[in-house]
């Protein structure tokens with residue numbers, strides 16, 4: 001299957017009376033909250049969202065590294081704080097609508113029993129496609145992924161933790177989440193295919209290789225619908241005031257302007273289906289919907305009240321980690337620093353020549369370097385900022 005044909009995500013709209021009633025209740029809360037809190041954005045605080053990542057793997061390739069997980073958390077933090085480097089690509093017609101959602105994600109340091117944790121669990125499974133929560137079901141019809149006694153891993157209290165599951169979906173979807181009120185608390189989680197978790201320049205992940213699947217799915221978890229309203233035609237809306245009506249989904253990487261339903265389409269919204277490098281924004285209206293879920297009476301209020309990872313995360317010394325080392329196609333960087341200064345990154349080859357250079361990089365946005373075309377040998381990665389200089393030996 002070619003990457004372009006992969007479905008970004010599947011959202012299920014349940015139409016049984018109990019779930020419809022709960023969704024209607026949540027929608028009423030949402031609309032009321034938006035009416036009462038609209039335009040009060042300047043006084044809004046940043047909200048910390050406590051995250052646990054459950055890696056459920058069949059083989060070691062799927063048992064992704066801690067660094068890959070930190071990398072995904074960083075992508076979420078950039079996208080939900082509007083710090084994503086590619087925000088300049090938003091067409092001017094939509095720049096005024098683009099939002100700093102104000103959510104920051106952190107790996108928890110307390111588990112449901114009150115024990116210390118690094119916010120990551122790892123479970124080996126005997127089911128190869130356990131991440132496929134549509135077809136990989138236990139005999140009782142429940143997805144194996146969410147149950148320890150069925151080949152997966154039990155969810156941590158979904159009112160206290162945002163559970164991100166990483167597992168092999170075997171191509172069924174890149175990611176999956178349910179809207180609030182449409183799922184049992186035991187399965188109220190986000191699922192992402194292991195090969196599309198984090199900013200990952202491996203060829204098999206392309207073009208969904210920048211960690212935007214999680215951004216999109218977490219959007220659903222906070223009650224956002226697809227930008228095109230999940231139907232062809234102009235009658236179905238996404239219930240967000242400032243996103244234009246859009247006839248149907250866009251794929252690939254369209255260029256602005258695209259017109260449907262008598263307006264320019266905001267195909268670069270995170271809640272569409274375009275490639276990772278072609279989506280850059282949430283809108284103010286989407287932010288309000290997400291904020292409403294965290295407010296008192298909202299379905300995600302427990303997360304906003306959490307203190308499961310409120311320890312300060314400012315490191316005492318700056319630490320640069322690179323992986324894998326030796327490197328093949330893609331060198332990942334993780335730079336923990338208390339400095340917000342722009343950094344210069346250079347990669348020197350065995351002859352001392354610069355083979356990669358980025359002189360004006362936000363340290364938060366430091367992620368990966370494509371090393372496919374480099375010859376074998378010893379390289380030095382050097383990061384400079386202010387009077388500081390950190391270097392690492394990299395083998396290819």
Ligand SMILES: [Zn+2]
Nearest residue numbers: 009010011216
């Ligand atoms: Zn979706």
